Amino acid sequence: MDVIDVIKxxxxxxxxxxxxxxxxxRSYTEEQMGDDQCAALLMAIFLNGMSRRETVTWTNAMIGSGTRMDFSGLGGPTADKHSTGGVGDKISLPLGPLVAAFGVRVPMLSGRGLGHTGGTLDKLESIAGFNVNVDSERLRAILTDVGVAIAAAGSDLAPADKRIYALRDVTGTVDSVPLIASSIMSKKIAAGADSxxxxxKVGSGAFMKDLEQAKILARTMVDLGNDAGVETSAVLTDMSTPLGRTIGNALEIEETREILAGGGPEDVVTLTVEFAERMLAAAGKTDVDVRAALQDGRAMDRWRRMVSAQGGDPDATLPTARHQHxxxxxEDGYLGTLDALALGVASWRLGAGRARKEDAVQMGAGVRLHKTLGEQVRKGDPIATLYTDEESRFEPALDSALPGIVITQEQPSAREVVLATVEKQN
Incomplete structure (x- = not known):
């Protein structure tokens, strides 16, 4: 077989x-196909698309380029959750311990932030001593004892995707539904959870801006998962405005602790409960009171045990930034616009995110919201506080944030956090 014939x-x-x-x-993974040839193939796929069969085969080939994890010996069902990324999206942090409190094992292999989108691993590393690099043997031990672990994916998990994603990023072929879906699902299927x-995410702060396109992507991913034997469903959620009241690493850990203590912003709690109920239902547990486990300390107990098991101090003081603004x-009015992208970019410019994967992040940097979308404000009320270690970062952060904060005289309609769902097809 010839590479050029495949491209043609x-x-x-x-x-x-x-x-x-x-x-x-196989050819690209083993470096027998050059970057130029693979780029040509990716552009052809970008322009002409792939059928469902092609997308399934492409996904399976990327899974087959590495190892597929097996958690069948843990003595119970396993469940996972994946977000396409947003601003203030800390759902995975309280969700994993919450689901584990009901006896379901939760192996979460997460990523780092890039650009305005925050990364779960960066947030966890703001906890003193927390180790996200856990080998497979230690991962199994933590899942057996605690029931939940949130760690970095190993290099042997769909390695073809890592090479192809890097090439898509520099060749203008990122925005392709079959390539996005296969990239996400090859890693999640290889990660080995039962469900x-x-x-x-949909909206200004999300990768997918349009609801109808997001539904197509969700359907493609749900079908890929179920075709591979992983019970999969999707929830399309609003990302036109940030989730919760914090954006940034340590700030979001602080809010996570509030949620696990029975408090926290209602939008974050609502989605945490929604995803927990879905994960538990897939594991055969339907008659459960999820909110009660947030209120009575069961979820917090799992969180503390997970942090300790991964080398962290659950009582550690979180990092704080040196400067704030x-x-x-x-004017008086209502907060009519609180744009997720504008505030996400502001947080990134303050030092909470990175432009390149190798960049360092400031653990205490970010944005705290004192008002959220639709709330009434009076002239002089604090709407947000910006945090950074370098005062020179305030000006570019404000350049991004201020156009995304608009006060109106009429109160906007209530925000719908859940926009749609996509279920397994019978």
Missing amino acids: AKRDGHELTDEQIAFAI LVLDV DILAE
């Missing part, structure tokens, strides 16, 4: 055979 076939709008796809993925719930309301 997709360029001319033909469906690739299973053999052609397996050959292409998976997908949080597909308040954004005040300039």
Whole structure:
């Protein structure tokens, strides 16, 4: 088989055979296909799309490029959740311990932040001593004892995707539903959980801006998961405004603790409960009171045990930034716009995020919201506080944040956090 023939076939709008796809993925993973040739193939896919069969085969080939984790010996069902990324999205942090409190094992292999989107691993590393690099043997031990672990994915998990994703990023081929879906699902299927719930973010602060396109992506991913034997469903959630009242690493850990103590912002609690109920239902546990486990300390106990098991101090004082700056309301009214992208970029510019994967982050940097969308404000009220270790970062952060904060004289309609759901097809 010849690489050029595979490129030409997709360029001319033909469906690739299973053999052609397996050959292409294997050739690129083993560095027998050059970046230029793979880029040409990706652009042909970007322009001509892939059928469901092609997408399934592409996904399976990327899974097959590495190892698939097996948690069958843990003595109970396993469940996972994946978010397509947003601003202030700390759902995974309280969710894992909450689900584990009901006897379901939760192996969460998470990522780092890039650009305006925060990363779960960066947030956890703001806890003194917390180790996200856990080998498979230690991971199994933590899951057996505690029931939940949140760690970095190993390099042997769908390694083809790592190479292909990096190439997509620099060739303008990121925005392709089959390539997005196969990238996400190859890693999540290889991660080995029995069931998976997908949080597909929609809105200005999300990768997917349009609800209808997000539904297509969600359906593609749900079908991929179920075709691979992983019970999968998706919830499409609003990301036009930040989740909760904090954006940034240590700030979001602080809010996570509030949620696990029975408090916290209602939008975060609502989604945490929604995903927990779905994960538990997939594991056969339907007659459970999820909110009660947040109120009575069971979820907090699992959180503390997980943090300790991964080397962290659950009672450690969290890092704080050296400087802060308040954004005040300039008139009376209602907070009519609180744009997720504007505030996410502001947090990134303050030092909470990174432009390149190798960049360091400031653990105490970020944004705390004192008012949320729709709330009434008076002139002079603090709307948000910006935090950073370097005062020079305030100006560019404000350049991003201020246009995204708009006061109106009419109160906006109530926000719907859950926009749609996509279930397994019978």
